[in-house]
Amino acid sequence: xxxxxxxxxxxxxxxxxxxxxxxxxxxxxxxxxxxxxxxxxxxxxxxxxxxxxxxxxxxxxxxxxxxxxxxxxxxxxxxxxxxxxxxxxxxxxxxxxxxxxxxxxxxxxxxxxxxxxxxxxxxxxxxxxxxxxxxxxxxxxxxxxxxxxxxxxxxxxxxxxxxxxxxxxxxxxxxxxxxxxxxxxxxxxxxxxxxxxxxxxxxxxxxxxxxxxxxxxxxxxxxxxxxxxxxxxxxxxxxxxxxxxxxxxxxxxxxxxxxxxxxxxxxxxxxxxxxxxxxxxxxxxxxxxxxxxxxxxxxxxxxxxxxxxxxxxxxxxxxxxxxxxxxxxxxxxxxxxxxxxxx
DNA sequence: GACCCGTGGGT
DNA sequence: TACCCAAGGGT
Numbered sequence: 001x002x003x004x005x006x007x008x009x010x011x012x013x014x015x016x017x018x019x020x021x022x023x024x025x026x027x028x029x030x031x032x033x034x035x036x037x038x039x040x041x042x043x044x045x046x047x048x049x050x051x052x053x054x055x056x057x058x059x060x061x062x063x064x065x066x067x068x069x070x071x072x073x074x075x076x077x078x079x080x081x082x083x084x085x086x087x088x089x090x091x092x093x094x095x096x097x098x099x100x101x102x103x104x105x106x107x108x109x110x111x112x113x114x115x116x117x118x119x120x121x122x123x124x125x126x127x128x129x130x131x132x133x134x135x136x137x138x139x140x141x142x143x144x145x146x147x148x149x150x151x152x153x154x155x156x157x158x159x160x161x162x163x164x165x166x167x168x169x170x171x172x173x174x175x176x177x178x179x180x181x182x183x184x185x186x187x188x189x190x191x192x193x194x195x196x197x198x199x200x201x202x203x204x205x206x207x208x209x210x211x212x213x214x215x216x217x218x219x220x221x222x223x224x225x226x227x228x229x230x231x232x233x234x235x236x237x238x239x240x241x242x243x244x245x246x247x248x249x250x251x252x253x254x255x256x257x258x259x260x261x262x263x264x265x266x267x268x269x270x271x272x273x274x275x276x277x278x279x280x281x282x283x284x285x286x287x288x289x290x291x292x293x294x295x296x297x298x299x300x301x302x303x304x305x306x307x308x309x310x311x312x313x314x315x316x317x318x319x320x321x322x323x324x325x326x327x328x329x330x331x332x333x334x335x336x337x338x339x340x341x342x343x
Numbered sequence: 344g345a346c347c348c349g350t351g352g353g354t
Numbered sequence: 355t356a357c358c359c360a361a362g363g364g365t
Contacts, residue, residue, distance in 0.1 A: 046361040053351065053360085087349030090364075124363045144361045162344080189361055198359065199354070232357095259348070297348055329350060 002154050002211035004174050012180060014207040015187035020194070022051065023058050025186070033182065036110035036135040037068045040098075043127045043134075044091055051193075057086050068110070071096070072103035077253075080262055081326035089328065093262050094122025112136045134182040141173045142185035146192025148172075152224035153196060156213035160225035168224075232299055237271035239292075239303045239331070240280050241338030242310055249323045249335065250281070250315035259296070264316070264326045266334055271301055282310035289342045294330040301330065305337045 019028035024042035026032035034042075041061060045054040061082065065071040071079075076096060083092035098121045102110055110131070111117055117128035129140035148164075151157065151171040157164055175184065195202045201220050203209055214220035242250035251264045269276040280286050286308040294301045320339055324332050 043361060048348090048360055048362055049350075050352070050360050085350075087351090088362085090348065091362090094363080122363065126362060130361065142361085145359080146361070186361090193361085229358095261348085295350085297350090298346080 002213065007154070007208050007211045008175050008177065008184070010207045010210070011187050011191060012183060015183055015190060018190065018194075019186070020190050023055055028183075033135060033137065036112075036131060037071075038062060039131050039135040040068075040110060040123075040127070041071075041095075043130050044095055044122060045086065047091060047127070048088060049086065054086070057083070067108070068099050069103045069108045072099040076262070077264075077326075081264070084263065084326050085329055085332070087328075089260055089263050091122060093256070097121040098123065110135070112138070114138070114140050130185060133185045137180075137182045139176050139178045139181040140185070141169065141176050142188070143169050143172050144189065144192075146189045146196070149198065149224055150188060150192045150196045153201075153214035153220050154208065154212050156217060156223060158225065160227045162227070164224060232295075233273060234300050234302070235271040235273055236275045237301060237303050238269040238276060238278055239305050239334040239338075240267040240286075241305060241307045241335060242267065242280075242282055242312075242315070243307070244309070244311055244317055246317075247320070248317040249320050250310075250312065251318050251323055251327075252315060260328050260330075263328050264318075264323070264331075265328070266331045267315075268303070271299075271303075278306070280306060280308055281314075282308060282312050284308050284310045287342065289340070290337050292330070292333040292337050294333060296330075303330070303334050305334050307338045307341070 016029060024034055024038050026034050042058055045057055065074065074096065079096050080089065080092055083089065101120055102108065114128045114132045117123050117131050118125065126142065126144050129142040132138040132140040133142050148168045151168045152164065155171055157167060159167055195206050199221065203215055203220060209215045212220070214223045250267060252267055254260050254263050254265045256262045267281040269279060286306045288304055288306050291302050291304050294303065320335065324335055327335060
């Protein structure tokens with residue numbers, strides 16, 4: 001059984017020497033804390049998202065909206081456009097709802113307990129614990145994918161994910177302590193991200209091998225064990241690039257719920273396994289100019305792109321450059337394909 | 344617990 | 355190529 005206090009001390013020492021410098025992180029060793037607003041914003045952006053992808057969004061958001069009160073005052077469409085390309089758009093809707101709740105109910109000040117944080121929109125168990133630990137230095141059990149992997153290896157957990165979650169959470173809780181709780185959470189994530197990596201862990205650089213059960217087995221990369229996932233189905237659809245006499249593009253606002261909810265989009269058919277009918281959103285001359293491929297979390301998609309000319313009151317007519325910036329990636333691809341013309 | 348929800352990089 | 359994976363949350 002790994003010795004928890006020794007491991008904890010070893011990882012904090014490692015963190016003091018190897019902490020990553022990140023835009024939302026106070027300089028390690030400075031004794032400073034990051035403002036709750038910046039911790040919260042970064043944590044939401046980092047949900048299922050890599051650091052390199054999220055970082056430029058974080059810089060743009062904080063430059064444009066320096067406080068949670070500034071963010072709370074933004075119009076929905078402006079916020080969604082600023083989030084375009086980052087994915088998981090429910091996060092953007094919840095981000096705004098959360099900012100408005102903090103600016104309103106909480107007087108512009110983030111609550112400092114896990115329980116109150118957890119009650120905010122878009123803040124789940126992980127994010128509530130992370131904000132409590134990192135922004136307020138409260139001893140919270142911060143468990144993300146990195147922490148699950150590190151725990152599964154330290155203790156050579158033989159239960160496969162996702163069933164192992166409660167056990168991994170219990171193990172992570174053994175390390176929670178009032179001494180440097182914010183640094184502990186970030187140290188664990190830095191280790192998981194840079195050393196205790198999913199595919200080829202760098203055990204030679206790890207400060208915890210002395211107490212790691214998976215390392216003793218000689219095959220640490222086998223952990224965490226996992227149950228197999230179902231295959232991803234493929235769907236087909238049509239996307240319509242409709243332009244008016246001024247060259248503007250017809251956009252629609254998608255319903256608030258479901259895929260790409262609340263985002264601007266091109267008019268499309270349904271997306272289904274069987275080829276959907278070609279039913280353009282306006283009469284006139286249409287021609288197919290090609291297709292684009294896109295992969296979502298639970299299906300992949302081939303979108304046939306059609307170009308036509310027309311008018312209509314049901315659309316938001318937008319200059320192509322403006323449209324591209326506000327669109328989620330699948331539509332940005334389709335728009336670029338449409339504007340490029342036939343092969 | 345199962346399913347839905349994006350995107351881009353790594354292997 | 356076809357996966358896997360990332361500082362998850364909501365329903």
